[in-house]
Amino acid sequence: MxxxxxxxxxxxxxxxxxxxxxxxxxxxxxxxxxxxxxxxxxxxxxxxxxxxxxxxxxxxxxxxxxxxxxxxxxxxxxxxxxxxxxxxxxxxxxxxxxxxxxxxxxxxxxxxxxxxxxxxxxxxxxxxxxxxxxxxxxxxxxxxxxxxxxxxxxxxxxxxxxxxxxxxxxxxxxxxxxxxxxxxxxxxxxxxxxxxxxxxxxxxxxxxxxxxxxxxxxxMDLRIIVDVFVVVVIGGLGSIFGAFVAAVLVSELNAFGILIFPKISIILVFLVMAVVLIVRPWGLFGKREAPARRTPGLTVNPWRPLTSAERLAVCIALLAAAALPVIGGNYAVTVGSEIAIFVIFAISLHFLMAVGGLASFGHAAYFGLGAYGVAFLAKMAGLPMIACLLLGPLLGCLGAAVFGFFAVQLSGVYFAMLTLAFAQIVWSVAFQWVEVTGGDNGILGVWPERWASSPSHFYWLSLGIAALAAAGLRILVFSPFGFALRAMRDSPLRSEAVGINGKRVQWTAFVISGTVAGVAGALFAYLKGSVFPDNLGIPLSVDALVMVLLGGVETVSGGIVGAIVYKALNIWLVSQTDLSKLVLGGFIVLIVVAFPKGIVGTLEMIRHRHGGGSSEASSETRLMGSRIETAE
Incomplete structure (x- = not known):
């Protein structure tokens, strides 16, 4: 005793x-x-x-x-x-x-x-x-x-x-x-x-x-910040007494979890956080906030289809990207494959954030589940690469379906924190279930088959899948489903008044986003030849957020541009200086202060100021205006 x-x-x-x-x-x-x-x-x-x-x-x-x-x-x-x-x-x-x-x-x-x-x-x-x-x-x-x-x-x-x-x-x-x-x-x-x-x-x-x-x-910073977020969410935002009670609860769970529940000791605090968010989203001692007022200029402007000139530019860009193995060496091609994979990852989150208005802080969970899905099928079931790439992302789809059902019941920061809790639960399972996942040692030897083993062939595979993912998500944006999702983002009450099942639409978008992230994770497993719990970690989720915000969340192509710029800059800085984080962090701060709409958003704003808006944009705006008036 x-x-x-x-x-x-x-x-x-x-x-x-x-x-x-x-x-x-x-x-x-x-x-x-x-x-x-x-x-x-x-x-x-x-x-x-x-x-x-x-x-x-x-x-x-x-x-x-x-x-x-x-x-x-x-x-x-x-x-x-x-x-x-x-x-x-x-x-x-x-x-x-x-x-x-x-x-x-x-x-x-x-x-x-x-x-x-x-x-x-x-x-x-x-x-x-x-x-x-x-x-x-x-x-x-x-x-x-x-x-x-x-x-x-x-x-x-x-x-x-x-x-x-x-x-x-x-x-x-x-x-x-x-x-x-x-x-x-x-x-x-x-x-x-x-x-x-x-x-x-x-x-x-x-x-x-x-x-x-x-x-x-x-x-020390990353080690403490996760527990701090858990404490703040459990206790209730703005509640000092709630923070004290939650700090005691989390610390005691950490102290006794390893003794009583050694197999799930890391999961305990995140399970408690998830339960609290589902039952009482504003925390144990928090209070319901006043209804948020919409800030002018923060709503996403109606999007427009690509003009003929823009379609031609996209085709030229894809052809130029496809020519990389011809003009670059194996290192450049491998870097290109990684960038293409993270483009898929970024656009999956961008779709959820920009179209659905749902900011996930734990999107790496579905990326990592896709990677583990491929590893399980390749190493344990011995399936061929094509079958693994088709079936592996379904594990990410399953995770998104389960977690998304609970997450879409919330909104704003509570939605974000619940996705973070679910992601940490998945990471904890991967880290502690050593018999299946290998724990911190990971699963090794997940290599592509001969037809995709050369850097150039794998690059073309990654680039092709990235192009298909981007095209598919863009089609969804302009589909009836996309309009319904955007309506829920802008006015949930009006949307439900005209017969839109808002939660079902948001849940479907969450599942689609998680599945696409799982595709990125599946390709990443083959690129690296291994899968580790870090593929599910918070730093990777933050990287996805940075890519989306850097490119511009109020744009269609922001996720693509943000992923290319962030990942290329990150890889280049690591090879050039020991202070890569200092330079990259300074660049991110500069972008936020000077270009708060992101890279693509700023370029579009400059173009519109100089009369660059197209007739298609105007027609799209009129179309959205008529839809809104009809809804009202």
Whole structure:
């Protein structure tokens, strides 16, 4: 019994730091509506700066002074980021803000390696808490007991701040209805800045307090951000008490899961998150938000069919791409195959986001399921390559059908977070079910047959499938199904009033999108000759989001262009510099600030300003206008 009590107390100690980071993210997201992927980077910076101040400037600050000074320094940096970067894009679509913070995360990852080096850093013990306390034969670190007390103390301070101060009242009001707060004359600009500063301070403090417990390393940001998102969603957006309860719940599941349910220990927290989102989407202690108001300029403009000149340009581009094996070497052809595969992956998500208005944060699940489907059929059933390519993506289709049924019941950020939870569940199964998936060792030897084994032949295969996928999805866009899906995106109530079964249409779109992603995963398995759990991971899902947003979510071809630019730039930078993430992140931030509509969206906007609109575009606009008037 003493062992389990000690394990429980260890979980409480971990919950303290998790609560600090999660409460900061909950405050920021609740008020500014920014899905701040950089929050983990601020946590990591807090740990690195605290290590430097306590190790090399202990005479000036002392240990505890160094911890607080590190949090204040990173909070100051957060204020600069908010003023210089985020303040410029508050009126941009929320997903572009996600893209900007992701670019910032990439930059920070390389900067910490450049400044502090790639090796893990071991911080010193906290003065006064260097020993352990004997608990019925179990040794508990005294520092863990300090953290157990610190968690409720910080919760109490935050409660007083938000319940007994005017600033706290404004923050709570903005969490529920930002527009009403603005209508009352509150300066949202500085309210957002102060909220961001407090949130970053809490994240940095959580990181700084970890240096006596864990080694400081440049992977801390991604390790913490997943758990933080889980805590925020379970607890409820904007709820500090909810973040505290959820942090304890998640930490205890992590502490006891490995003991009680070793086979599914990693899945537990995501199962809880999925159940909470399905039963109570706004979290255990969250509140229903005020109805979202449509921001002018964010709706996707009616699309138009290709003109004759554009069809000719597409044919020329395909012929030029097909000629790559003639003018390039094997390396260039292999890179071309990878880009073609990621074009398929990107357009599958782009279809769901642009036409359906559904932003999936876990789209890699169906990419990875397609890859595993091919691996199972090729290695275990011994089927030929053609059969594997036809049947393997069906595993992605099955996953999308099951997960999509629950996901489309939600909308907005709750839909996105549920897709993230499902993706992490699939990743956890692949990682822990070693007997079937090989676990972290993966499934090796998934090589194409002789007819497709040469780089040029595989490239032509990938390019052909990419062209067919793009053409098929474009046909769907202009089909009656596509019009119904776009109607659900723009006005669910009106759509259902004219007889459209909205949830069924969205579920069908989800299944189509997941199946196409599975096709990309199937080709990727043959390209790499192996399948690993990383093919299902969050970084790959984020890559897909970046490709779509980079190209332009308000366009038809944005996914294609975004995938080509992002993947080609990523591969080229890795071969040219050790600071590829820094350069790529800076490029992403520049695109978001300078071209918030994406590459293709910006080019189309410039063309229309110079009178480039076509008669077909006008006719398409009139057609959509008549449809909307009929619906109304």
């Amino acid at each position: 003493a062992f389990y009590v000690a394990q429980f107390l260890t979980g409480l100690a971990s919950a303290a730091s998790l609560f600090l980071v999660a409460s900061g993210l909950s405050i920021i997201f609740g008020v500014t509506r920014i899905v701040n992927f950089a929050h983990g980077a601020f946590y990591m910076l807090g740990a690195y700066v605290a290590f430097t101040l306590t190790e090399y400037f202990s005479g000036a600050f002392g240990f505890w002074g160094g911890i607080v000074a590190a949090a204040l320094a990173v909070a100051t940096l957060g204020v600069l980021v908010e003023i210089v970067l985020l303040r410029r894009i508050y009126h941009a679509p929320e997903l572009f803000q996600l893209l900007a913070t992701f670019g910032l995360t990439l930059m920070v990852e390389d900067l910490v390696v450049l400044i502090w080096g790639p090796s893990d850093l071991l911080g010193r013990r906290a003065p006064g808490f260097k020993g352990a306390v004997d608990f019925f034969g179990q040794s508990l670190p005294s520092y863990d007991l300090f953290l157990i007390v610190l968690g409720p103390a910080v919760l109490g301070i935050l409660w007083l701040l938000f319940q007994r101060t005017r600033w706290g009242v404004l923050v709570r009001a903005a969490t529920q209805d930002r527009d009403m707060v603005a209508a009352l004359g509150v300066n949202q600009k500085w309210l957002f800045t102060s909220v961001f500063a407090v949130g970053v301070f809490l994240a940095a403090l959580g990181g700084a307090l970890q240096i006596p417990r864990d080694a400081v390393n440049h992977a």
